[in-house]
Amino acid sequence: MPDHPASSVRPAAQSLFDLGMPRFGGEDSPSLQMAQRIARVQIETAAALELDYAIPEKLERQIGIGTRVMVPLQHQRVSAVVIELLESTEYNAKLKEIASLVGSRPMFTPGLLKLANWIAEYYVVPVNRVLRTMLPQAVREKPETFLTDSHLKLAKEPPPDVFEKLHSTAPMQARILEKLRSNGGEATLSELRRELPRATAIIKPLLKAGWITRSEVRVERDPFQTEEFLPSQPLTFTEEQKIAYEAIIAALDGKVKGEADTLAKTPRPELRTHPTLLLHGVTGSGKTEVYLQSIAEVLKRGQTALVLVPEISLTPQTIERFKARFSAQKDAIAVLHSHLSDGERHDEWFKIHEGRAQIVIGARSAIFAPLDNLGLIIVDEEHEPSYKQEDAPRYHARDVAVVRGRIERCAVLLGSATPSLESFQNATTGKYELLHMTKRTDGKSMPLIRIVDMRLERRKGTEVSFTNTGILSQKLRNAVNDRLEKKEQTILFLNRRGFNTSLGCVSCGETVQCQECAIPMTLHKKDNRLVCHICGARRVPPTKCPSCKEPGLKYSGFGTERVEQAVREVFPQARMARVDTDTMQRKNQLRDTLKDFRAQKLDILIGTQMIAKGLDFPNVTLVGVLNADSALNLPDFRAAERTFQLLVQVAGRAGRGEVKGEVFVQTHAPHSPAIQFSRHNDYEGYAAQELEHRLAFKYPPFAHMVLISARGKHEAQAEFTLQTLHKRLEQDLPEGTIMGEPTPAALAKAHGQHRFQLLLRSDKIRALCAHVKRVVEGLTVPSEIYVSWDVDPMNVG
Template structure:
């Protein structure tokens, strides 16, 4: 989907002639030569512009489906993607020739092109926008821009007398020859420069004399080149893991179209016992290729992933692993590099925290077919893998899989569709599946696999609910705890872990020191001028910061409204928690993990390594540490404000709270010692909190699904969020009111449309925001109606209208 101020979609066209462009001398092909072909291309900079071009004879062998090219368009050259090859066109005599290639081989596989058109159709976004999203910016703007280095090789040994004279008259040249000799006869120029900065000049006489040879080699920017990974071996699977593994392998072989049996992978006697579960489906002809692995935290889902991928590689196929947060990537990479140590070069990593050069080289490692496993965050779903055998979406319930900017795709759903296109199995894993996936499994669209026990018989942590309302009434001995940061019970538990040399995680999904600043006299809260939210104090910088637009200002000494000096700070974030914990436990070694502290490259990876190595006692953080991480010595987790998300005006608020609490609690007790979790809350009787206390996913899901059905919310319907935003509040509101009236006309049957309202975040980045919500069981029919109305609507130039299909945030 594209935010746009008006109907800006250009008309589809097949020929430059139709656009009325002046013809440059010699640019037109006078007539098609015999056997000469035509390429239909999608212009990358124009939404629906598909044009035909003649393929020049010199480029004939190099152009195929998915090739990026430069083509003439309105007196300039623009990038385009070949989407179809034709033998003829109705505009043969008027077509121009493709100007040049971009890259040496196609950058889009046929499967990715099909996927791009599906995303364009389902999310109602121009296909050119999708194609641009599929390629990392570094690849799109600088394709095949590789670093090179000079490879020096000892061509022949100088005779002893010459070598002796060289030592006397040219000692630096002799030193280089000795270095090459000691290094097996070869080295790179950059290696020599580390010892001899003037090596570039010194080697020239040696090259001229023929003592050494020089060639240029490509140097890969590997983000993990300094890391060492100790090899690991496959673990013995538990019975539940075995069941899941066999089901996954059956799906992989089924999709691969092979007759191979997985009976040799496990004991023959167990196959018969679990065959019924592996083959279960609502369809008698073809079981689903998507599997939902519902495994409690610590049940060993990752080991199932690893062993399944090992089989996929043995089949000569490739695998893709998606993780929701960049914070999970280092540990995931460590596990995969360790398991596939002999093939570690075949693992590519794709996420936004890589440098442009690293991302460029990792992408081309996949593109050239050298990488067989891709690990990454949301955008890695577009990795140009071929011959795929398995796609894994870990923590599939995570909202971060949803792209918030156009195109607003959901990586989990795109993964399922890509699996169908590529004919490969898709495995969704989570301890707290989304209700959409759970419902699909219940209906038989996905195959449901359950793992209900932790590996090695480890028990689930004991979860204790702390009612902070009672805590405040009784008070505590330490004055700062009256602010509601630490309860007395949690403080005593932390001290106990410090004594036992065990580790603690404190979780609060809010960063900063204080979360608001208000006037005692008039009650006014200091808000961001560009956004309708209170500004947060970051004490280290002594600045009030807006967590929406990033605006910063010095805290005022007087109320901006009434000018009275009485200002009061309230609320707390991770920075305040860190200070409080340091005051109470000065001897403890601790670190804070949030976007304020993890600024340096690899800082997150290094911090998590230190915590795993038990160089830290307490880890304080936001959702960056809430899921997926495995620290065996962590026996205590404290959730400091469990009900924050419950107050968000969103039908998914309770579901997210439940998921987050279960995930955070799952970080505790993953080693030999039983874990304990303290959940501090002001809403102890909330179903989300009570069900999380017993890790009762099924109980919570059934109750929540009843509510969703009653109010016709997903998964029983699809939702489309239509928004209007602009700097002028009246214009934005009027635009949405007008759109509402137009949408009412011819609204598809069964569609429920709400009234236009201000968004819960009524103003952001200086723009006023209004929205309306539509629900329907037939999403494509609804989206087609919305698109027709929006495309025919004339809106003020500075008002932006957008729509989001299956949004994760509706507040």
């Protein structure tokens, strides 16, 4: 008989609300009833196995739903999650026992386990893969490994004669006693070590004599422990803010505007009683203040709140606003994002897990924060593509937030100045409640946007030779100079880093490409290296063409490094900084740079998307967008939408103070609808036109998509695998599904692997996903080929 416990597999759930919750022992309590001595577990590290194990008597009261355990499986111990408690199974006599606990309490709430099942079903991934994703690596691998420190306390005062003797015979011991006395009788050993490196040895006689006591205390690795946040007070709402706030409060109460109409359209009560709202507010309209006051109301009700922010917008300024507003509550806010160290992420997660944090702010993966009694989930900048996970499970945090809101029975608020067309369509059809904020706070006007046709600039020629490369137009240079004279600040935006974006041969026309990826290499002049921005490969720039061996090589294109050099040449008196992933290497460097800019120690800020969103600098009156149409020609149906969103967001950084802002958009495609609609900040106009195109070609939001990819080192093998898969998918294809032909991906080669893709569209996503799952599972794929699928992909090029 094989050395593993008997197993049983539950049928896949048919929909979110068909997913039955595993039973607790008692009324929603993780403690185990005496009769329930069997745990059904989901193995974390192997295939998606659900196995049954006996619960040893010593662990009866400690094991509940969501507990992580170690179990024996095929001569080794593996980690697993308890998903159900049973009284008996058909394999009772054969069951092995759970070996041990992982952690002292359940790490998954019932709601998170239900959410994991939904993600596994919808995105077609094993549930164990989802469970691993839900826990930060530092928590999963080393749970409850807290830092500790010795807490020293003055037990009693030495008599004066003893104290005087210590001064002469043991001055270091006397110094420690004096330090404790001056510090209220208490101090930590690490504090003493800063002044006395040998404090560990020095305190031993004092402990033995009974003058001081020692105990171990936990030390939290707080990423903001050195920061001071000045408390802020709620601001007076504008009329539009007040209307939005009242709608959110109604949602917290489980009410929906026009509930009778919603009931007629939506028979499922969960869509009615746990609403999702879309807050469409122009840049500078005060969405953050609405978030803050809504969260304050949630806390008054004894509930918790979760705020998702795109990683790229999770700036120190964002965190500062929340920390300042809720500074009175110690440990009220926990922060989860990728820039934390493993130790900081571990401790922040356990702050949430232990119920000490009432507010969680974080990037995509923070949607899995183990908050109890959720009252409100906020997804700021909900249109951002960074909410989509690139690796399996390829979930979209915005969509997962909506589902978690229904599971947890709480309101969900999506906010953006440029909502995704998917969310906007849901709002206009009544699935979400639509809220509008069309004006900036304090009567501030929207910035004046000027379109600069760079084709005309090239024809006219310029006084400064380097601008012939198309970096700065004459109009933009004049505007920057005007701001410098007025002591106002400027932001220059370009979504490309490096110095030159390509190196080509004037003889044969070949471009120097990465040998592992099918893209041109970018020159980084500081290091004098060509760099691939896909795989990171680096090489010395060649002096001759690698193809025809001729010496005529020419650089073209420009990135932020080139822009910085150009601006320094034209405005040598200006104080400036560049913000991109090349310059922001040191921890807290971004925070320090933005602080300097806010304090007006810098005149010009040059950067990529890192400065495009979420920043509020009142003295910025000019924004220059360089090469605005660079993304328009990408082979992706969302290219124009992203260009529109980016231009509106970047333009929104200007004019947020008392002085009216101005934006210069430099482009070679001035008549593009995305650019023209952004010029007038006309979201509704752009959405109406774009939705008409999407409907005609059955693209989201009028259909769901599944993108299937095959990649491998052998081009023919990868292509043949996808062609075979295409033929299999054609058989019994769900009705209404549109399937394209296998084609090379827009990035045809990356990391040395050739890439092919196949796109399917359907308005019946569950039927399509079930079909894809059946076909893929029944296909034998060569070991050298990797096949993946992405449900609702954000990038299809």
